Amino acid sequence: MTALLESSTTNSTRTCLSTPSSRLQPSQMSNSTQQLNPPCPKCHCMSTTRRGKRRNRLRTLQLFQCPECLHRFTGEAGKNRTYPLKLILDAVSTFNLGYSITGTRSILRRRFHVDVPDRTINSWLTAYRSVSTYARLRAAGKKLFDPHSIIVSRFFEHRQVYRFQVHNAKLELSLRSPLHRHLSPLRAYLTAVQRDFPHHLFQNTAERSSTFPAQLHPAIFHKENHATRLADLVLPSSPRITRSVTKHCNGSCSSTIP
Amino acid sequence: MLINDSVTVAVEVPVFLTQEDISCYRSRGFDLDFESDVITGHINFLQIRNGHIQPDAHKETHAHVQLTIYALAPGPENQPAPEILQVRLVR
Numbered sequence: 001m002t003a004l005l006e007s008s009t010t011n012s013t014r015t016c017l018s019t020p021s022s023r024l025q026p027s028q029m030s031n032s033t034q035q036l037n038p039p040c041p042k043c044h045c046m047s048t049t050r051r052g053k054r055r056n057r058l059r060t061l062q063l064f065q066c067p068e069c070l071h072r073f074t075g076e077a078g079k080n081r082t083y084p085l086k087l088i089l090d091a092v093s094t095f096n097l098g099y100s101i102t103g104t105r106s107i108l109r110r111r112f113h114v115d116v117p118d119r120t121i122n123s124w125l126t127a128y129r130s131v132s133t134y135a136r137l138r139a140a141g142k143k144l145f146d147p148h149s150i151i152v153s154r155f156f157e158h159r160q161v162y163r164f165q166v167h168n169a170k171l172e173l174s175l176r177s178p179l180h181r182h183l184s185p186l187r188a189y190l191t192a193v194q195r196d197f198p199h200h201l202f203q204n205t206a207e208r209s210s211t212f213p214a215q216l217h218p219a220i221f222h223k224e225n226h227a228t229r230l231a232d233l234v235l236p237s238s239p240r241i242t243r244s245v246t247k248h249c250n251g252s253c254s255s256t257i258p
Numbered sequence: 259m260l261i262n263d264s265v266t267v268a269v270e271v272p273v274f275l276t277q278e279d280i281s282c283y284r285s286r287g288f289d290l291d292f293e294s295d296v297i298t299g300h301i302n303f304l305q306i307r308n309g310h311i312q313p314d315a316h317k318e319t320h321a322h323v324q325l326t327i328y329a330l331a332p333g334p335e336n337q338p339a340p341e342i343l344q345v346r347l348v349r
Binding site: 096134136152186 | 260
């Protein structure tokens, strides 16, 4: 667990503190220094270099070396595991969709061309039960929806392509609770998005809230919670996540309106 | 996140506020200092948590502004009371 949750340190822009000559401002750094080489885990020097690769049974890990303390290390999360982090996350996710362990195994075999033993999948489910909180709702969700219909996906072309998705089981189970019964209009809205929705309103860039110049000042406070811990697990395993997102997803801010 | 956590019910949810929605919120005491016929956006993660609807966003430059607008959408007629809304920014 600790190995999986170790943060991706490949994006830090700290400079090497050991030698004055190497104390460069970010603006002075060359493009090669700003690449994704992780800092040394021992002395935190940023000037690490790539030094060979380590080939495991299922993956190849990039090795780095620190020029100051000569420490060699790998920068990838989940490095002490036989299976890649993406495969582990895929196994947990497939199981949570409602597939059995045997079904999950055959899907993984098709997708990754790797035959993972049932007991290994079971050990992953046990290890990540605290992070994948849907596990406690899975049995109830499985009764309501089969794995193929539990998530509804629609692609919308609103200046760019968006993949709108709704988790039917979670929505249904959440709104059944007396605590959330007053939120039932949300179900109608999410259903309407899939059927009758004014998609033409989304074609004008000037009206997008991301470009909106409003000056609102909601109260903001900082906290760390389950969402940030889950982000620490998922973000390092996704190659498409940019460095800024990985770097900034280490806490959360909340505010209540009005 | 949509598959594995227990509170995220939808992702990339399109939301919009019309001029009527904005006027209605103003009449309920919201101080909305902007003039626009329509405001649109997409909520990254929509969560139901502890009796609240929580729209989440990350990476956006003015995320807190965006989230507040998201919290007001999808319109006053679909929201029983504004005080149930919470805005959360993962950063």
